[in-house]
Amino acid sequence: MKLRFPEERRGAMKATVSSCFSSISIIPPSSLVHDPHSPFPPVRLRSIPAFTLRTHTTTSFRLVRVLQRGVGLVSPDDLSLPEPVIDVKEEEVFAVVDGVAGTKAEEKTLKAPTRVKKKGGEGESDDNRFKLRNGREVFEEKAYLVAVELKGDMEYSFGIEESLKELAQLADTAGLMVVGSTSQKLSTPNRRTYIGSGKVAEIKSAIHALDVETVIFDDELSAGQLRNLEKAFGGDVRVCDRTALILDIFNQRAATHEAALQANVALAQMEYQLPRLTKMWTHLERQAGGKVKGMGEKQIEVDKRILRTQIGALKKELESVRQHRKQYRNRRFSVPVPVVSLVGYTNAGKSTLLNRLTGSNVLAEDRLFATLDPTTRRVQMKNGREFLLTDTVGFIQKLPTMLVAAFRATLEEISESSLLVHVVDISHPLAEQQIDAVDKVLSELDVLSIPRLMVWNKVDKASNPQKIKLEAEKREDVVCISALNGDGLNEFCNAVQEKLKDSMVWVEALVPFDKGELLSTIHQVGMVERTEYTENGTLVKAHVPLRFARLLTPMRQLCKS
Ligand SMILES: Nc1nc2c(ncn2[C@@H]2O[C@H](COP(=O)(O)OP(=O)(O)OP(=O)(O)O)[C@@H](O)[C@H]2O)c(=O)[nH]1
Numbered sequence: 130m131k132l133r134f135p136e137e138r139r140g141a142m143k144a145t146v147s148s149c150f151s152s153i154s155i156i157p158p159s160s161l162v163h164d165p166h167s168p169f170p171p172v173r174l175r176s177i178p179a180f181t182l183r184t185h186t187t188t189s190f191r192l193v194r195v196l197q198r199g200v201g202l203v204s205p206d207d208l209s210l211p212e213p214v215i216d217v218k219e220e221e222v223f224a225v226v227d228g229v230a231g232t233k234a235e236e237k238t239l240k241a242p243t244r245v246k247k248k249g250g251e252g253e254s255d256d257n258r259f260k261l262r263n264g265r266e267v268f269e270e271k272a273y274l275v276a277v278e279l280k281g282d283m284e285y286s287f288g289i290e291e292s293l294k295e296l297a298q299l300a301d302t303a304g305l306m307v308v309g310s311t312s313q314k315l316s317t318p319n320r321r322t323y324i325g326s327g328k329v330a331e332i333k334s335a336i337h338a339l340d341v342e343t344v345i346f347d348d349e350l351s352a353g354q355l356r357n358l359e360k361a362f363g364g365d366v367r368v369c370d371r372t373a374l375i376l377d378i379f380n381q382r383a384a385t386h387e388a389a390l391q392a393n394v395a396l397a398q399m400e401y402q403l404p405r406l407t408k409m410w411t412h413l414e415r416q417a418g419g420k421v422k423g424m425g426e427k428q429i430e431v432d433k434r435i436l437r438t439q440i441g442a443l444k445k446e447l448e449s450v451r452q453h454r455k456q457y458r459n460r461r462f463s464v465p466v467p468v469v470s471l472v473g474y475t476n477a478g479k480s481t482l483l484n485r486l487t488g489s490n491v492l493a494e495d496r497l498f499a500t501l502d503p504t505t506r507r508v509q510m511k512n513g514r515e516f517l518l519t520d521t522v523g524f525i526q527k528l529p530t531m532l533v534a535a536f537r538a539t540l541e542e543i544s545e546s547s548l549l550v551h552v553v554d555i556s557h558p559l560a561e562q563q564i565d566a567v568d569k570v571l572s573e574l575d576v577l578s579i580p581r582l583m584v585w586n587k588v589d590k591a592s593n594p595q596k597i598k599l600e601a602e603k604r605e606d607v608v609c610i611s612a613l614n615g616d617g618l619n620e621f622c623n624a625v626q627e628k629l630k631d632s633m634v635w636v637e638a639l640v641p642f643d644k645g646e647l648l649s650t651i652h653q654v655g656m657v658e659r660t661e662y663t664e665n666g667t668l669v670k671a672h673v674p675l676r677f678a679r680l681l682t683p684m685r686q687l688c689k690s
C-alpha cells in the first residue's frame with residue numbers, strides 16, 4: 130500500500146532516539162492507574178430540549194420524526210401554537226399532527242408506528258428483528274442504501290463502493306438491517322430528487338421486492354429532496370441521509386452520557402433541522418381547501434423562531450459548560466504535565482491504545498463512534514516521566530459540519546494539547562483516505578499547528594506486517610504498533626517523549642536547596658539533561674514545558690549572575 134504524507138508532516142521524529150530515552154520502557158498497566166476518575170467533574174445542564182430524551186423503538190421512525198418532520202422536535206411544553214381549525218378524517222390525523230408539534234393528538238401518533246413483539250403468527254418473524262443496540266432494544270428495519278458519485282469530484286477519494294460499505298457499517302451501528310444498495314454516476318445531482326428518474330424507479334422496484342422500510346442516501350439531501358423522494362417511493366418507506374444517520378447514532382449513544390454531551394448532540398440536530406423546516410406546513414393549506422392562505426408560511430416562521438430560541442438557549446448553556454471545563458483545565462495545568470491527545474478515524478484503535486497504556490477500561494469495540502466524550506488518563510513511564518493522554522471522539526469522512534461545530538467545545542481538549550497522536554488503522558484498505566479525512570477535520574478545528582506524531586496501529590492485522598514496518602522505518606514521523614497485543618508501545622512512548630521535547634524550551638536554572646519539590650517537578654514534567662550540585666543550589670539543564678519555564682525565570686537569572 131502506498132501512503133502519501135504532506136511535507137510538513139515529515140517532522141522531527143528521529144529514528145535515532147536520543148540516548149536519554151533509550152532506557153524507557155512501559156510499566157505494566159496495573160501499576161499505571163493514577164487517575165481513575167474522569168478529568169471533568171460532572172456538569173449539570175439546566176435544560177436539555179425535550180426531543181433528545183424522546184426515544185422510539187424503531188430507528189427509522191425516530192429518524193423521520195426527529196430529522197425530517199422536524200417541528201415535532203419542539204417540546205410540547207414550550208409551545209403556545211394555535212391549534213389548526215381543520216376538520217380531518219382519522220387517517221389524516223397522522224399527517225396533520227406531524228406538522229403540528231405539541232398538540233394533544235401527537236401522543237397518539239407517536240405510538241402508531243412502534244412495533245410490538247408478538248407471540249406466534251405474523252409477529253414471529255419480526256421477533257428476530259428486535260436487536261439490542263447501544264443498550265436499547267431497537268427494531269432492526271430493512272434499509273436500502275444509495276450512493277452518488279459526482280463526475281469530476283476530486284475531493285471524493287473514498288470511492289463509491291467503499292463509501293457504501295462504510296454507510297452500511299453506520300446503518301448497522303444505528304440498528305438497521307441493510308438488504309441492498311445501488312449507486313449512480315452523475316455530473317450534477319437532480320435538484321428535485323438528487324438521483325435521476327430512472328434510478329428512482331429502480332429503487333422503487335427494489336423497495337417492493339425486498340420489503341424495504343428505510344432508504345438511506347450517502348450524501349446530505351435538502352428537505353425538498355427528502356420529501357420528493359419519499360413521495361416518489363410511496364407507501365410507508367422513509368428516506369433519510371448520511372448526516373441524519375450519524376446524528377441518530379450520536380443521539381442513541383449520547384443517551385447514556387452526561388447532559389453536556391446530550392446537549393451537543395441536540396444542538397447539532399437542531400442545526401440540521403432548521404433549514405429543513407421549509408414547506409413542512411403547506412399541507413395545512415391544502416387540507417383547508419386553500420381557504421386559509423399563508424397559514425403554512427406563518428407556522429414555519431413560528432417553528433423557526435422557536436427552534437432558533439432553543440438553539441440560542443442551548444448555545445448559552447454550552448458556553449457556561451465550556452467556561453467550567455476551561456477553569457478545570459487551568460487548574461489541571463497548574464502542574465504542567467504535558468497533554469497528548471489521541472485523534473483519528475473512528476474505529477482506528479484510540480481507546481484500545483489508551484486502555485493499554487493506562488490500564489483503563491474505556492469502551493473499545495468494533496463499532497463506529499464507540500467514544501463520544503474525552504477521557505484523560507495519566508501515563509507514567511519507568512523513568513518517572515509522565516504525560517496526560519486524552520482519548521477523543523473519532524472522525525469520519527463527510528462528518529456533518531454541525532457536529533464538528535457542536536463538538537468544538539468538547540474538542541477543545543485537542544486544541545490545548547502539546548502533541549496530537551494521529552492513530553491510523555493501517556490494516557484498513559482505505560487507510561490513506563482516512564488519514565486525509567482526519568486531516569480535513571483537524572484543519573476545520575484549526576489545530577494543524579500543534580506538533581503531530583503518526584501511529585500505524587493494527588499492524589498485527591495487516592496482510593503484510595513486515596512490509597508495513599519497513600515502510601514506517603523509512604519515514605521520520607511514524608511509529609508502528611499493535612494496541613491490541615502491545616507491540617511497539619515502548620517505541621511509541623519514546624517517540625512521544627521526543628516529540629514533546631520539541632515543544633519544550635531549554636532552560637538552565639539554579640534551584641535553591643530548599644526548593645526540592647520544584648526540582649522533582651522538573652524531573653517529572655521536563656527532560657533533564659544534566660544536574661550539578663553547587664554551593665548555592667542545584668544547577669539544572671533541561672527541556673521544560675513553556676508554562677513551567679516562566680515559573681523558573683527568576684532562577685534562570687540567578688544562574689546567569
Ligand atoms: N487486530 C487489532 N485490533 C485492534 C487493534 N487496536 C484496536 N483494535 C480493535 O479495533 C476496534 C476498535 O477499537 P477502538 O479502540 O474502540 O477504536 P476507536 O478509535 O477508539 O474508535 P471510536 O471510539 O469509534 O473512534 C476494537 O474491536 C479493537 O479491539 C490492534 O492493534 N489490532
Ligand SMILES: [Mg+2]
Pocket residue numbers: 479480481492493499500520521523
Ligand atoms: Mg474510542
